[in-house]
Amino acid sequence: MHVVVFHCTAWKTWHVWTPLRNAAGTGYVAVSLFFVLSGFILTYVHAGPGAPAIEAREFYENRFARIYPAYAFALLVIALPFARHTVRTDGVSAMLEQAIAVVFLVQAYVPKLALAWNPPAWSLSVEAFFYALFPVVAPRLSRCRRSTLLAIAVACYGICLLLPLAYLHFTPDGPLPATPDSRGFWLGVLRYGPLTRLPEFVIGIIAGRWYLDLGSPRASTRWVMVTIAALGVLGATLALSPALPYPLLHNGLLAPVFALLIVGLAAGGGPLAALLSTRPLVALGEASYSLYVLHLPVLVVWSKLATYLAGDGFFGTAPSTAIFLGLAIGASLLCNRYVERPMRQFTLAVLRGRPSVGDLAH
Numbered sequence: 001m002h003v004v005v006f007h008c009t010a011w012k013t014w015h016v017w018t019p020l021r022n023a024a025g026t027g028y029v030a031v032s033l034f035f036v037l038s039g040f041i042l043t044y045v046h047a048g049p050g051a052p053a054i055e056a057r058e059f060y061e062n063r064f065a066r067i068y069p070a071y072a073f074a075l076l077v078i079a080l081p082f083a084r085h086t087v088r089t090d091g092v093s094a095m096l097e098q099a100i101a102v103v104f105l106v107q108a109y110v111p112k113l114a115l116a117w118n119p120p121a122w123s124l125s126v127e128a129f130f131y132a133l134f135p136v137v138a139p140r141l142s143r144c145r146r147s148t149l150l151a152i153a154v155a156c157y158g159i160c161l162l163l164p165l166a167y168l169h170f171t172p173d174g175p176l177p178a179t180p181d182s183r184g185f186w187l188g189v190l191r192y193g194p195l196t197r198l199p200e201f202v203i204g205i206i207a208g209r210w211y212l213d214l215g216s217p218r219a220s221t222r223w224v225m226v227t228i229a230a231l232g233v234l235g236a237t238l239a240l241s242p243a244l245p246y247p248l249l250h251n252g253l254l255a256p257v258f259a260l261l262i263v264g265l266a267a268g269g270g271p272l273a274a275l276l277s278t279r280p281l282v283a284l285g286e287a288s289y290s291l292y293v294l295h296l297p298v299l300v301v302w303s304k305l306a307t308y309l310a311g312d313g314f315f316g317t318a319p320s321t322a323i324f325l326g327l328a329i330g331a332s333l334l335c336n337r338y339v340e341r342p343m344r345q346f347t348l349a350v351l352r353g354r355p356s357v358g359d360l361a362h
Contacts, residue, residue: 039204
């Protein structure tokens with residue numbers, strides 16, 4: 001939802017409490033949380049007690065079936081508007097170049113293509129790179145001593161800071177300050193490059209290993225305090241975000257905070273963990289990936305429908321935004337129920353053998 005609010009609301013014009021407006025304008029940091037959480041979850045699933053050794057082919061099949069159906073569905077929703085707009089502005093060859101990169105999940109490797117077709121999908125391109133490395137990296141990290149893991153985590157965080165600081169020092173895209181609206185080549189490499197974002201994923205893997213080393217920690221005041229402290233640092237950082245250099249905040253500045261927050265909640269971080277475990281929020285959590293890949297396609301559709309129904313002045317107003325948010329959440333729940341989950345099973349059946357009629361029906 002942080003990403004959705006950042007992408008799809010006129011937060012810059014909000015006449016509300018300034019820290020809240022600042023926080024709304026930093027939705028890009030949620031992608032860093034996504035990368036850390038991904039490393040944590042994969043480690044928890046594949047490196048926990050009793051987990052079998054990672055078999056690369058099965059792992060890749062599971063990951064493909066997990067992300068690609070909803071990803072492809074979101075692309076189909078806006079395929080015609082994307083093709084029409086890109087051909088009109090850049091020509092047929094550019095449209096084909098962008099389409100090929102997006103379909104094969106390699107758009108993040110080329111900064112000018114990173115935001116093609118469905119802009120939030122650049123992070124799925126980066127995530128696919130992480131998936132490719134995980135069966136190789138995770139077993140080696142799992143054999144490291146705790147002191148070695150700590151050193152690797154510190155080194156990864158150092159890289160998270162060093163790369164943006166180097167960009168700020170050398171200003172390779174020119175003297176203008178970098179902002180979320182900037183589009184320089186080297187800023188694109190920094191923001192979207194799979195290698196530049198890899199340290200956040202590795203921090204997530206190490207956090208997962210740390211949590212597993214704790215055994216089955218019982219909920220306690222200590223973990224509640226860890227969660228509260230992480231939320232406090234996160235809230236203060238987002239509220240004061242205009243005072244922080246954008247490249248630094250965008251790329252992993254908060255990665256250790258996210259790691260602590262995840263571990264604190266996983267260990268039983270008090271009332272917030274209990275709230276997140278309620279059925280409605282679990283359902284929303286299960287649909288959150290669909291929301292992530294669908295929110296801009298839904299916005300494109302709603303913009304045309306709102307203009308048709310209520311005229312040019314309605315889209316972008318507060319009522320229009322409220323309707324859009326409801327549509328986006330509803331669409332994500334339906335996509336999770338009728339596209340994401342059944343197509344995941346069907347895709348696995350195809351990859352592992354011929355699907356049966358039962359697979360298709362289910």
